[in-house]
Amino acid sequence: MVRTVNRVLLGLLGLGLFALGGGVLLGGLDLPRRWDFGMPGWWPFRGPGDVVLGTGVRTRWREEGWWWPAVIAVLVVLLALWLWWLVAQRRHRLGGVLVDSGDGAAVRLDGGTLEDAIEAEARDLDGVARAHVRLTGRSTAPAVRVRLVLEPHADPAWVLGQLSRETLAHARDSAGLDRLPSKVRLKEVRHHARRVG
Numbered sequence: 001m002v003r004t005v006n007r008v009l010l011g012l013l014g015l016g017l018f019a020l021g022g023g024v025l026l027g028g029l030d031l032p033r034r035w036d037f038g039m040p041g042w043w044p045f046r047g048p049g050d051v052v053l054g055t056g057v058r059t060r061w062r063e064e065g066w067w068w069p070a071v072i073a074v075l076v077v078l079l080a081l082w083l084w085w086l087v088a089q090r091r092h093r094l095g096g097v098l099v100d101s102g103d104g105a106a107v108r109l110d111g112g113t114l115e116d117a118i119e120a121e122a123r124d125l126d127g128v129a130r131a132h133v134r135l136t137g138r139s140t141a142p143a144v145r146v147r148l149v150l151e152p153h154a155d156p157a158w159v160l161g162q163l164s165r166e167t168l169a170h171a172r173d174s175a176g177l178d179r180l181p182s183k184v185r186l187k188e189v190r191h192h193a194r195r196v197g
Contacts, residue, residue, distance in 0.1 A: 005088070094135035097142050099176045109175055111135045111142075117174075121167045122146065127154025129189050142175075144168065144182040149189055156186050 027045040032038060039046050044057065061067040096108040115133045122131035130149040137143040146168075150159060163184060172180040 005085075009085070094137060094139065094142055096139055097135070097175050097177070098139045108139070114171060114175060118144065118146070118167060118171050121170065122148060122163060125159055125162050125167070127151045127159055137181075142177070142180065144171070144180060146182060146184045147187065148184065149187050151189055154188075160184060160186065 023039070023043060024045055026032060027039070027043075027047055027050060030048050032046060044050065094111045096111050097114060098106045099109050100106060115135055118133045119131045122128055122133065127150055128148050129151050132147040134145045135142050136145060146163065148159065148163070150156060164182075168180055168182055
């Protein structure tokens with residue numbers, strides 16, 4: 001869903017910018033006069049001496065009482081839509097993984113269940129304080145993002161090796177996947193300075 005919305009929004013934005021830029025370029029190069037064709041009557045920029053927004057257009061509604069509340073309302077709506085779109089980018093997660101059951105039929109494994117199983121096994125590794133797992137990608141080709149918070153005594157190389165060889169391998173094998181690409185972030189637990197009296 002998010003990917004489709006992104007493509008539609010980017011396509012509409014690109015088309016609008018292309019049309020606007022092309023119209024301004026036509027007027028700036030004075031091509032309508034040179035090539036003897038007319039621009040639409042509503043288009044404000046017809047030649048090199050014109051401006052995109054003239055003084056009359058810019059100051060037309062300024063004295064009206066509804067103008068500034070309307071401008072602020074439109075900006076607030078645009079900001080809300082932009083924030084929604086930004087949050088939607090962060091929420092993208094895989095709802096399920098298609099698993100081959102062996103009899104030719106595909107079974108859907110819940111993505112949250114697989115995430116929880118990987119998290120639980122990763123937390124059991126020596127030196128791991130917290131773990132967070134997110135499935136991404138497609139249901140037929142999932143990928144994993146893992147964030148681990150390590151205790152001060154943890155050996156990052158050992159933890160990463162165990163995670164790769166055991167935890168992620170178990171998840172891959174239990175889901176019947178040929179491969180399970182992963183990105184792992186390691187972070188150390190923050191300790192506050194002790195007060196000495």
